[in-house]
Amino acid sequence: MTKHIPVLLGAVLDALGDINGKIIVDCTFGAGGYSRAFLSRGANVIAFDRDPNVIDDAKKLMQEYGDRFQFVAKPFSSIADLDDKVDAVVFDLGISSMQIDVPERGFSFRYDAPLDMRMESDGMTAAQLIEKLSVQELTDVLRNYGDVKKAAILARVIKESNPQTTFELRDLIHNPKDVAPVFQALRIAVNDEMGEVERALSVVPELLNTGGKCICVTFHSLEDRIVKNIFREWTTPRGDPRLPVVADAPFKMLKAIVPNAHELNENPRARSAHMRGVLKSC
Template sequence: MAGRGDPETETAGGPARHLPVMLREVVAHLAPKDDATYVDGTFGAGGYSRAILEAARCRVIGIDRDPTAIAGAGGLVLAWPERLVVVEDEFAHLDQVAAMQGAPQVDGVVLDIGVSSMQLDQGERGFSFRREGPLDMRMARSGLSAADLVNALPEAELANLIYRFGEERQSRNIARAIVKARADAPVTTTLRLAEIVAGVVWAKPHEPHPATRTFQALRIAVNDELGQLARALGAAERVLKPGGRLVVVTFHSLEDRIVKNFLNARAKPAAGSRHLPAVKQEPPSFRLVARGAVEPSEAEIAANPRARSAKLRAAERLDVPARDIADLAALLPPLPDPDARR
């Protein structure tokens, strides 16, 4: 398997061995220390957790909502039985999970956002437009599936979803084609949906597959990925000790925008209302460790094409109280309505 990321890229001869994206940069910015506790909020195949455990005599709490990832964690847990625990839960709950594991405050949090190559490479999970499988996309194996959305949403809502979460300019044409196809028979498989999208979206050679943005949009909606990310950032702010590090790797602009907005806002004093000038400004709660986004090296992209869209942002927690969680909803970017383009 070849790391996390969107869009998908095939490797010669089949799936490559797992290559955690920007592993060296993640460890460098997290700066693991002996006798410290870290949260790997997106455990996956355990690549980051392993590297952290090898970098220092520390403890790692791994979290993943995918039961397949939990089932595959046994080998690493056996290798570090006193230093690694892996919990099935959402990373939006990382502060609660850490507290339940006896760590109400931790020294670092790392998040690797998006779909993993394990999920992409398993056709039966329904994440990949290159592999036949049920149109599922549920990371936690519960709730509405992508097929439920594709076959039940009205055309306008489906177009809006694809435009908002996939930033797909052909969203109206795609939704129209899906509704026409499902009138004959429900759209229940990945390759059937990819075929429908490819019939209305034309891609030049060497460009991403025509269905890339549509599959991204459905996956984000099914798993509430942007909402999960916003809540996880708030949870990290609450659980990190002063001096603790937050490191986040994202793979597309919607995710990166949320992380950028959060860290930039937290690295500055919170502005009081202009209508209430007497309200005291809250001091910054984070210091930016990485100025701007860190991107993968050309060598890593050559070795692992799925890393090419990755961006890393990092910050250090300051010794002030966490801010009110009420402002987390503002992190979700004000994405345009497709009707505004008409």
Template sequence: MVSDPVQQPHVPVLLRPILANVAPVTGTWIDGTFGAGGYTRGLLDAGATRVVGIDQDPLAIEMAQPWAGQYGDRLTIVQDNFANLDTVAGENCPEGVDGIVLDLGVSSMQLDLAERGFSFLRDGPLDMRMSQSGPSAADLVNTLEEGPLADILYLYGEERASRRIARAIARERAVEPITTTLRLAKIIEGCLPRAKPGQSHPATRSFQALRIAVNDEYGALAEGLMAAERALKPGGILAVVSFHSIEDRMVKRFFQLRAGGTGNANRYAPQLEEESPAFTQKTRKGIGPDDEELEINPRSRSARLRIGYRTDAPADDIDRAALGMPGAGDRKGRKG
């Protein structure tokens, strides 16, 4: 059991534009990243017949217990990864799935718990496991060789000083294992210029990269998008909120490919044959927060919403390389 997170209202990012673009909200929905339940409650209150919430974090399910009962059998919560949402749908949605919402990345309740190890601003064990199982961030930081560690920082966090940071980590862990968030943050800060007012903390990109690697977030995203395609009825809606450029690029590329786009995300990927589109889109541009949302929730500043509408074309798999997932061969732009 962990201590209670900082008590503050949970504000689901871009919920208003989701509800506006999918109105009227009806039928059965899957909230594939349940978290604090903001999207689930928004969908149920807007008219969804039923919502199945999925989260791999047992804390999310525990925290929902005080309020979930008010929705009766309209709400089902399942502990799983959204990469498996088509399996969850098959077991829990005999009536089919009319809509799916995915909110990618770490939730505010996880960031606010020092014990979870996501935050470079609060001291805690260097953990970052959303499922609270498997290898932790401390395991990666203390056991990976310097080269693979630098690859993670660069490819998943777009940290251009990845080699310099990996060298510093290797040097420091030789003295004593790195087991806390603030110690790692201090090591990273020592490798980079001091942040100017308004700039992000120097450890932001590295912590993001480690979190993504620990939880295989890009792999789960690729699998989850394809699982959503398999699960949705014709006419069903897929709404995805992403928070940084690599995630948004993968989601954008998925919709491009599955909405009848041609070509490849990179020149090394196999050429894809044109198929009947599995999705349509009202707009190919991502939807960002408006001024009102930015005022209420500053964490929404980097968020982008993309929405696709399922056709009756057969579902198909997509090579991960075609989605533009970071690859170990892409090292251009990295510094010392």
């Protein structure tokens, strides 16, 4: 199985600065590339992942780092349940190479497998979601999460055929350019990925200590737009701009970063990544 190569890790570490002794929440543990880098720089890490298959990698870090590393096998919106404030919250969104490359998980149109696409082991599979949604709702999923052209026609074809496997779905999509966007759209819907990001970000301002940072690495424009808009809101001065006294914004924007040519060469999966970050200033 392909080992996941962490994307934009150097940029994330640069943005975080000195993390020795700090508490960092790694919202998307994956293969633990980010968590390991934070721990090796002296941070305490609380990591989340909704995928039960990552537990072996998490156990290795527990053995190596003891109390400095905690793992929570839950969706990252559960950061709302953390009791104490932290110094950084980091998201490396999307799916890992391990998830894409295990055929039976049904994320990839390259392997024939049941149409599953769940990051967790419970909840509705993509095949069940297609059965449950109306043609209109499926059209919206394809349009909003995949920017699929002729989404209404395709949604009707998919509903009528009721695909149960990745290849059955793939073969219904006549335009090859639509295959990846259709799979992406269904994956986002199955896992409520946008809802998760919005719910988690909504608690970050309260969770962070002053001077703390929130860093997000995104992989497609919809996700990136949500993060950008939320960060813009946090970094906009409060109050009526026509009045002489306007309260400072609670956050400052950090420089946005995309992968350089070297990283893209080493890891083609980094090609659509963007890193955005904010610093809690008061």
